Amino acid sequence: MENKSGQITIFIIFLLVLVFGTVIYFFINSGVQNKNAVQKTTDPIYIYTQECVENALFDSAKFFGLQQGYYIVPKTSLETSLYRIAYYYLRGESLIPENQFFEEEFSKIANDQILKQCADFSIFKEQGYAIKPGSPTIKTKIYSDNLKINVNYPISVSANKSSYEVSAFDYEIPLRIGHILDVGRALVDEIKKEPYALDMTFLLNQDVDVSVQKYDRCNQIYLILDDQSKTNDGESYFYSFAVGFSEEYCINEDNIL
Incomplete structure (x- = not known):
């Protein structure tokens, strides 16, 4: 019992x-x-980092547009006196990659911009903070009307005998990069159908401003300006790419504008 x-x-x-x-x-x-x-x-560290990373992402988007979506502009590009412009069409062949490739390229660009702009926390040292930033990891998804970006940026913070970490940041950047890439692909498809005789009605029917600059006899530069996509400084979003023709479609030098 x-x-x-x-x-x-x-x-x-x-x-x-x-x-x-x-x-x-x-x-x-x-x-x-x-x-x-x-x-x-x-938390001031979190707020500062969140705003800094957002600005870095907008700057990354500008760089993305100027580099035709590439982290490093490929060798297959138009060499100008100032910079290289990647071909999206060259002698009958479409060279524009799929969005998954561009998502990875954007993440690389963003990684560099975040480390460049958001790794200096010296302004908080005077307030008694000890801060150690880690290496960011970025995942980007391109949609027609925006970018959705997850930034894992581990930052160790110590202050007043306590410590913590900030790391996860999610953003929705209102730039129509996916739509602009779709317009670029549609332009390339039209060029392939009729090289050097692109239907101007097709250009006018786009909801972005498309202009064409003749660089030389066999090369053109396409410029896309989207008034519905504004950068963080209020400017319309800019994108460009190059088009190169076979000799049979090159124009007489006297007709170059």
């Missing part, structure tokens, strides 16, 4: 320990979640 009573006592103690441990676990985790929620809205 005493043995049975002892077993019951042990069982009751076990249940009490289990319940007590569960309560402590949820209490601690609830505290961590609340701390993180407050941190995202009030």
Whole structure:
């Protein structure tokens, strides 16, 4: 009988320990979640990094447009006196990549811009913060009307005998890069059908401003300006690419504008 009573006592103690441990676990985790929620809205390091990264992403988008979506402009490009412009069409062949490639290229550009612009936290040292930024990891998705970007930028922060980390940042950048790339592909398809005789009605029917500059006898530069996509400084988004023709479609030098 005493043995049975002892077993019951042990069982009751076990249940009490289990319940007590569960309560402590949820209490601690609830505290961590609340701390993180407050941190995202009030912590100066988080706010500074969030705004800095957003500006870096807009700058990345500008660079992306100027480089025809490439992190490094390929050798297959038009060499001008100032810079190289990647071909999207060259002698009957379409060279414009798929969006998945451009997503990876944008992430590379953004990685460089974030490290360039958002790795200096010296302004917080005077306030007693010790900050150690890590290496960012960026995932980009290109949609017709925006970019959705996840930035994992681990930053260790120590202050007032406590420490914490900020890391995850999600952005929706309202630039129609996916749509602009679709327009670029449609232009290339039209050029392939009738090289050097692009239907002007087709250009006018686009909801972006498309202009064509003749670079030389066999090369053109297409410029796309989207008034529905504004950069962080209020400018319309700019994109460009080059087109190169076979000799049979090159124009007489006297007709170059």
